[in-house]
C-alpha cells in the first residue's frame with residue numbers, strides 16, 4: 262500500500278489573505294505590502310497592494326457616515342446562487358413593514374448588483390448633493406443604494422481589478438448620506454473574494470451587529486458556508502445566524518411542500534448545531550418569489566398566505582432577537 266503524507270498546510274492567520282504570509286513577508290498592513298522584492302511571486306500580492314495601509318483616514322469618514330445607524334447587518338453567503346440578494350430584499354421589505362422604523366438596503370455586490378430591480382428601483386439615478394449621495398427611496402421608510410445605479414447599461418460587466426473595486430466600495434460607504442436609520446441591511450459579494458474582504462474590513466470598525474449567513478440545504482453549499490463562517494470567526498464578525506433558503510418547494514396551486522435539494526448531511530440546522538451558531542429557520546422556494554422580485558414588488562405583501570412568507574417573517578423575528586440578545 263502506498264501511503265501519501267498529507268501536505269503541511271499552514272494556517273492563514275490574516276483573514277484578508279488567500280495564502281499564508283511567507284517567511285519574508287513585510288506585513289500586509291505595511292507601506293511596502295504587495296510592492297517590494299519580498300512580495301514578488303506571493304499569491305497575496307494584489308490583495309496586499311489594495312489593502313488599507315496603517316491607520317486609514319477614510320475609516321474615520323466611514324465611521325462618521327454610519328454613526329447614526331442603530332443596527333448594521335451583513336448578508337453573506339459561501340457561494341452565489343443560494344438566494345442571498347433575494348433574502349436581502351425580503352428582509353428589507355419585512356423590516357420596512359413597521360412604519361416606525363427607518364430602513365436602508367445597500368448593494369455592495371459589485372459583480373451582480375440586482376437589488377435595484379428586486380426592490381423596484383431599476384432605472385433610477387443617484388442624486389448627489391453637498392451632503393453626499395442620496396439613497397433612492399422605494400417607499401416612505403425604505404431607502405436603497407447600489408452600484409447598479411452607476412452602470413451605464415443593463416448588461417455592463419464590471420471588469421475592474423481589485424484596487425478600483427475597493428475604491429468604489431469605500432466611496433459608497435464614505436459618501437452615501439443615509440441619515441438616521443434603525444437598520445441597514447448590506448448585501449455583500451458571495452464567498453471570500455477580494456471585495457468581500459474589503460467590505461468587511463471597512464465596515465467592522467463602524468460597529469456592525471454581525472452577519473446573517475444564507476445557504477441552501479445541499480452539501481455542496483454547506484461546504485462553502487463552513488469557509489464563510491470560518492472567515493467571520495477569523496475576522497471577529499459575530500454570526501447572527503444562518504438561514505436555509507430553498508429548503509423545499511411550495512406548489513402555488515395546492516400549497517403542498519416537497520424537497521428539491523435533499524439535505525444529505527442534515528442541512529443548515531445540523532451545521533448550526535455542530536458549529537454552535539443560531540439557526541434562524543428554513544424558507545421554502547415559492548416560484549412566485551422570483552416573479553415578485555423581477556417585478557420589484559414585495560412578495561410578503563402580495564402573498565401573505567404563502568408558507569414562504571410565514572417562514573421569512575419567522576426568520577426576521579429570530580434575526581431581530583439575535584441582534585438584540
Ligand code: SF4
Pocket residue numbers: 278281282283285286287288289290293294295296299300303304305306307309
Ligand atoms: S504580498 Fe507581500 S505583504 Fe502580502 S502576504 Fe505576500 S509577502 Fe506579505
